[in-house]
Amino acid sequence: MPELPEVETTVRGLAPVLEGRRLVSVEARRADLRRPFPPDLRQRLTGATVTGLGRRAKYGLINTDRGDTLVFHLGMSGRWRIDPAELGTHDHVIVETDAGSRLALNDPRRFGSLDLVPTGDLTLYPPFAALGPEPLAEGFNVTQLRAALAGRSAPIKAMLLDQRIVAGLGNIYVCEALHLAGIAPGRAAGSIGGGRLARLVDSVKEVLLAAIAAGGSSLRDYARPDGELGYFSKQWRVYGREGEACHCGRAVRRRVDSGRSTFFCPACQR
Numbered sequence: 001m002p003e004l005p006e007v008e009t010t011v012r013g014l015a016p017v018l019e020g021r022r023l024v025s026v027e028a029r030r031a032d033l034r035r036p037f038p039p040d041l042r043q044r045l046t047g048a049t050v051t052g053l054g055r056r057a058k059y060g061l062i063n064t065d066r067g068d069t070l071v072f073h074l075g076m077s078g079r080w081r082i083d084p085a086e087l088g089t090h091d092h093v094i095v096e097t098d099a100g101s102r103l104a105l106n107d108p109r110r111f112g113s114l115d116l117v118p119t120g121d122l123t124l125y126p127p128f129a130a131l132g133p134e135p136l137a138e139g140f141n142v143t144q145l146r147a148a149l150a151g152r153s154a155p156i157k158a159m160l161l162d163q164r165i166v167a168g169l170g171n172i173y174v175c176e177a178l179h180l181a182g183i184a185p186g187r188a189a190g191s192i193g194g195g196r197l198a199r200l201v202d203s204v205k206e207v208l209l210a211a212i213a214a215g216g217s218s219l220r221d222y223a224r225p226d227g228e229l230g231y232f233s234k235q236w237r238v239y240g241r242e243g244e245a246c247h248c249g250r251a252v253r254r255r256v257d258s259g260r261s262t263f264f265c266p267a268c269q270r
């Protein structure tokens with residue numbers, strides 16, 4: 001499933017193809033993904049020029065000179081294909097630029113979304129309304145995190161997955177950051193001291209930046225003739241490594257809570 005680093009990599013890959021380009025053709029080949037597309041998607045985008053791209057949590061943002069922002073979410077299986085040799089049944093939205101590039105939003109499982117929001121109203125867009133700070137921005141820091149967790153007895157892992165506390169973190173990067181910080185996933189959030197919280201903040205930023213850097217090397221995939229974007233696979237510290245040795249020698253454990261796996265080292269994390 002695309003997480004924040006994959007979305008960031010996607011935005012960085014789309015930027016050189018879209019920035020400053022006029023959209024000469026926009027075609028939706030179905031009416032919806034997880035929810036209906038805006039009915040006026042085609043009219044509002046056709047002829048518009050892309051002025052910039054960005055990201056908020058796990059959403060990609062494409063701004064146009066008409067004051068609209070195309071907000072996309074890749075769901076479970078979404079990706080943008082650049083200049084695909086041919087279109088397939090899962091290419092649901094096709095965009096062509098005045099430079100002759102063709103982009104296809106491909107999403108076999110259709111859990112993604114595509115919305116068009118006035119750029120000035122983005123903070124009112126319902127998925128963004130209650131979002132906490134971006135984990136890579138200065139607003140995510142030990143002071144903010146300590147205030148958000150004060151008095152909370154819920155497990156720290158659940159708190160980091162709460163989008164109101166910090167935006168865009170998913171299961172993989174929370175497991176990885178907790179391991180890097182040496183904090184047990186089940187530890188009561190409000191009981192973690194300031195020094196360890198500071199290390200947790202640094203760890204969250206570090207695992208995300210490392211994943212984005214690894215993804216950067218796959219950006220060339222955008223130019224491949226088949227247009228496939230190869231989501232980078234990474235050797236995780238603990239994620240997906242149940243039974244394998246942690247760097248300390250102990251076996252990585254997996255626990256399942258409400259259908260979600262938590263990977264951790266019982267020796268390094270406390």
Ligand SMILES: [Zn+2]
Binds near residue numbers: 246247249267268269
């Ligand atoms: Zn360990």
